[in-house]
Amino acid sequence: MAMVCLTDFEEYAKEHLSKATWDYYAAGADECCTRDDNLLAYKRIRLRPRILRDVSVSDTRTTVQGTEISFPVGIAPTAFHCLAWHEGEVATARATEALNTCYITSTYSTCSVEEIVAAAPNGYRWFQLYVYRDRKLSEQIVHRVEGLGYKALVLTVDVPYTGKRRNDIRNQFKLPPHLKVKNFDGLYHMLSQQETAGPEEYGIPANTLDPSISWKDIHWLQSITRLPVIIKGILTKEDAELAVEHGVQGIIVSNHGGRQLDGGPASIDALSEIVDTVQGRIEVYVDGGIRTGSDVLKALALGAKCVFIGRPAVWGLAYKGEEGVREVLQILNDEFRLSMALSGCRNVAEINRNLIQFSKL
Numbered sequence: 001m002a003m004v005c006l007t008d009f010e011e012y013a014k015e016h017l018s019k020a021t022w023d024y025y026a027a028g029a030d031e032c033c034t035r036d037d038n039l040l041a042y043k044r045i046r047l048r049p050r051i052l053r054d055v056s057v058s059d060t061r062t063t064v065q066g067t068e069i070s071f072p073v074g075i076a077p078t079a080f081h082c083l084a085w086h087e088g089e090v091a092t093a094r095a096t097e098a099l100n101t102c103y104i105t106s107t108y109s110t111c112s113v114e115e116i117v118a119a120a121p122n123g124y125r126w127f128q129l130y131v132y133r134d135r136k137l138s139e140q141i142v143h144r145v146e147g148l149g150y151k152a153l154v155l156t157v158d159v160p161y162t163g164k165r166r167n168d169i170r171n172q173f174k175l176p177p178h179l180k181v182k183n184f185d186g187l188y189h190m191l192s193q194q195e196t197a198g199p200e201e202y203g204i205p206a207n208t209l210d211p212s213i214s215w216k217d218i219h220w221l222q223s224i225t226r227l228p229v230i231i232k233g234i235l236t237k238e239d240a241e242l243a244v245e246h247g248v249q250g251i252i253v254s255n256h257g258g259r260q261l262d263g264g265p266a267s268i269d270a271l272s273e274i275v276d277t278v279q280g281r282i283e284v285y286v287d288g289g290i291r292t293g294s295d296v297l298k299a300l301a302l303g304a305k306c307v308f309i310g311r312p313a314v315w316g317l318a319y320k321g322e323e324g325v326r327e328v329l330q331i332l333n334d335e336f337r338l339s340m341a342l343s344g345c346r347n348v349a350e351i352n353r354n355l356i357q358f359s360k361l
């Protein structure tokens, strides 16, 4: 079967994964309004292409946090890659290394960070972090990934509690016994001894994330690390301003793929107010609903420095492991290059808001 666009991978994954795994990856919270709007919002945006600009040569390279990547699409943190492909995150890491882009490893990876780094030693990676009730556990993980050469910490702030994903409840979804969140090997006792730890959620002791985290914890995190801190899950200009004031180095505008608060905005619809507030003081990225190269172009035109894809990477894994993720990234790269050329842009510096037809928004 020729894979032509990202939805081909989605269809393949839906057909070949078990129902419970597919439902977990596809899940949105409650009625999935925000999950679905993430995609629809891109389709509402119209472009204003420029012509006759000699687009015979094009350059998709950009930088994130001062490091060059081959094109402005990275992999968002998603949990449990071994559910989709036996090599799990190791395959994802190899694919992103090969394509020279950024891979944000989830705390809840089913390969350990050590295995991931050993498999793709030259890859450019950030580590996604949650704050646990037991700060010592978060601290241990931070120091471990620093030592392994991760280049930034991505603190996810939209999961004080897990969103209500109806099919996961119906399926009683949990990680099968042969898989583990390997980063907790030898640390599970710290999780399960936390005061409020209850029955397992997804195979992880429940209530271990700290819902009391607040802006003061950003200072705590900065005090225990020398890595740049990027906050993932901001959707308003007010929080964007606070993020800048608290000295973080980046923001990922995200609603967690619509898996947390249902009824919040599509992430692309939240981007502009955040970009306008931040005024270039720190880098702003976006994830959620990116499925085509023209989606990438629209996000950059609205001010994102780079975008991240969540589910499509997992569909690529389900298709053919490392090769599947490479294909997903390559298709997005090719589509992005074509959209750039068709709208008269020769490089990412030429992409700006003039490309967006605001009267149609």
Ligand SMILES: Cc1cc2nc3c(=O)[nH]c(=O)nc-3n(C[C@H](O)[C@H](O)[C@H](O)COP(=O)(O)O)c2cc1C
Residues within 6 Å of the ligand: 024, 025, 026, 038, 076, 077, 078, 079, 106, 107, 108, 128, 156, 232, 254, 255, 256, 257, 258, 259, 287, 288, 289, 290, 308, 309, 310, 311, 312
């Ligand atoms: C199956 C799945 C697992 C996820 N796991 C995590 C995670 O461990 N940490 C995190 O910060 N975000 C997680 N996310 C959210 C993604 O990082 C990202 O925000 C979202 O998938 C982007 O939307 P997209 O799937 O439409 O590209 C997960 C999303 C999915 C679909």
Ligand SMILES: CCCCCCC(=O)C(=O)O
Residues within 6 Å of the ligand: 079, 108, 159, 162, 201, 202, 204, 256, 259
């Ligand atoms: C106990 C929390 C499990 C969350 C798993 C990873 C995630 O963020 C997701 O959206 O799924």
